[in-house]
Amino acid sequence: MGKILGRPKGAKNKTRILDPYKEEIIRLLGIGVSQSSVLKIINAKLEKPISMTALRYFIMRELDLF
Helix, strand or coil, rough: CCCCCCCCCCCCCCCCCCHHHHHHHHHHHHHCHHHHHHHHHHHHCCCCCCCHHHHEEEHHHCCCCC
């Protein structure tokens, strides 16, 4: 059959694009800023903007806030 290509199932990246902004995201959500506003604030600081889905996934998986 051949060799299986790609990343192994279940393997995570060592760093994520939102890791440097983790504390800021926690602070903004803590003071009641909406997720869409957090997305706009963070996207302004990134070279390549992320989607709302990516932000929500980060919040659910990394921050365990919701």
